[in-house]
Amino acid sequence: MVRWEPGTRERLQAAAMDLYTSRGYERTTAADIAQAVGLTERTFFRHFADKREVLFGGQELLEKALLDGVAAAAPDASPFETVRSALTALAPHFSDERRPFSRQRQAIVEENPALRERxxxxxxxxxxSMTAALRTRGVPEVTARLAAQSGVTVFGVAFGVWVAEGEERLFQDIQREVWNELVALAADEA
Amino acid sequence: MVRWEPGTRERLQAAAMDLYTSRGYERTTAADIAQAVGLTERTFFRHFADKREVLFGGQELLEKALLDGVAAAAPDASPFETVRSALTALAPHFSDERRPFSRQRQAIVEENPALRERxxxxxxxxxxSMTAALRTRGVPEVTARLAAQSGVTVFGVAFGVWVAEGEERLFQDIQREVWNELVALAADEA
Structure with a gap:
């Protein structure tokens, strides 16, 4: 019988993050992580495909949130309005509660070229994915790529501000400001 | 005495591209490329650090063009105007003469995940680099990141259109149109 204790995944993740920070990502093994919380390597692999997934496991959730946000936009929303709706749907994934994890994760990823490429x-x-979702709404290819890529730019810049040491504003507020700034910068050129 | 025939680099590059296309990038060695044009592996390595550099050797030139373009912008140019100047400076690197090479290269890169990451x-x-160049002009960090990233987005989208099979418009014209479209999309939101 397999024991599946509540919170095991979270304990493994916390131990992994601490080891990646103190010892370095490359020098940490799945066995080290499991051992740190008194579990076996096999248990680790019941929760994570590999040690990289501890860092990148949330990808599908973010993608789903983005696509739900695209779907939630009014049918006649402009491409940029649709992308803004997608970004709004991302915000709950970056709560203040999550910020310490995101900060620690960011430091680990930035230090390792392979993780940065990932x-x-x-x-x-x-x-x-967002380009494809816009295409199904009838947005032409070039427009869809520009709008989707601009959304990812705003998200990335906002995320960088949000995880910076000492930053206390909410993710959704930062992201809204960054979005407004991009729009203002471009409008200035029009 | 080292023979340095004019055009050796170009012959090696052409042979490499043909082998990457016909045999696949992974299955082609530096020795294969050299042999295809009757040269030694050692000669290949006098021209390219490795087989990947055949595809990515132009990076410094593009970076230099972008930074020259930033420097060429009027001192009081807005961040977006400065980035537009940088993109304009890129255009001569994507001449019609170069398009067949770029097309072939694109197909090779798209097929190989490691090259795509690269x-x-x-x-x-x-x-x-462009963010740093904007920062030295006094542009604030978030604004610099947004403007620089938007420039790279426009370049990437324009490049994708330019290398598409059957496309005949000049790179500079496509890039200008894509730029104008981004500005119009954003202005629509302002």
């Missing part, structure tokens, strides 16, 4: 690939994946 | 990292590097 992060870029993930962002590119979000842009591709 | 391409994303390269684009991120261009955005980082």
């Amino acid at each position: 992060e870029l690939l993930k962002a590119a994946g979000l842009a591709t | 391409e994303l990292l390269k684009a991120a590097g261009l955005a980082t």
Whole structure:
């Protein structure tokens, strides 16, 4: 019989983050993580496919939130309005409660080139999914790519501000400000 | 005495591209490329650090063009105007003469996940350099990141259109149209 204690995944994740920070991502194994919380390597692999998934496991949730946000936009919403709706749907994933985890994660990813490449690939994946969702709403290809990519840019810049040491504003407020700034910068050119 | 025939680099590059296309990037070695044009592996390595550099060797030139373009903008140019100047400086690198090479290269990169990650990292590097250049002009961090990233978005979307099969418009014209479209999309939101 397999024991599935509530909170096991969270304990493994917290231990992994601490080891990635103190010892370095490369020098930490799945066995080290499991051992740190008194579990077996096998238990680790029941919760995570590999040690990278501890950092990137939330990808599907973010993608789902973005696509739900696109779907929630009014049928006659402009491409940028639709993307804004998608970004709004992302915000609950970046609560103040989550900020310490996100901060720690960011420091780990930034320090490791392979993880950084993975992060870029993930962002590119979000842009591709959002482009496809806009296309199904009848938005032309080039417009869809520009709007989706701009959304990912705003999200990325807002995220960078939100995880900075000492930052206390809410993610949704930062993201709204960054969005408004992009719109103002571009409008200034029109 | 080292023979340095004019055009050796170009011959190696052309042979590499053909092998990457016909045999696949992973299954092609530096020795294969050299042999295809009757040269030694050692000669290949006098021209390219490795087989990946055949595809990514132009990075510094693009970065230099972008930074020259930033420097060429009027001192009182807005952040978006400055980025537009940078993009304009990129255009001569994407001449019609170069399009067949770019098309072939694009197909190779798209097919290989590792090369695709490398391409994303390269684009991120261009955005980082342009952000730094805007910062030295006194542009605030968030504004600089938004403007630089928007420039890279426009460049990427324009490049994708330009290399598409059957596309005949000039790169500079496509890029200008894509830029105007981004500005119009955002202005619509303001």
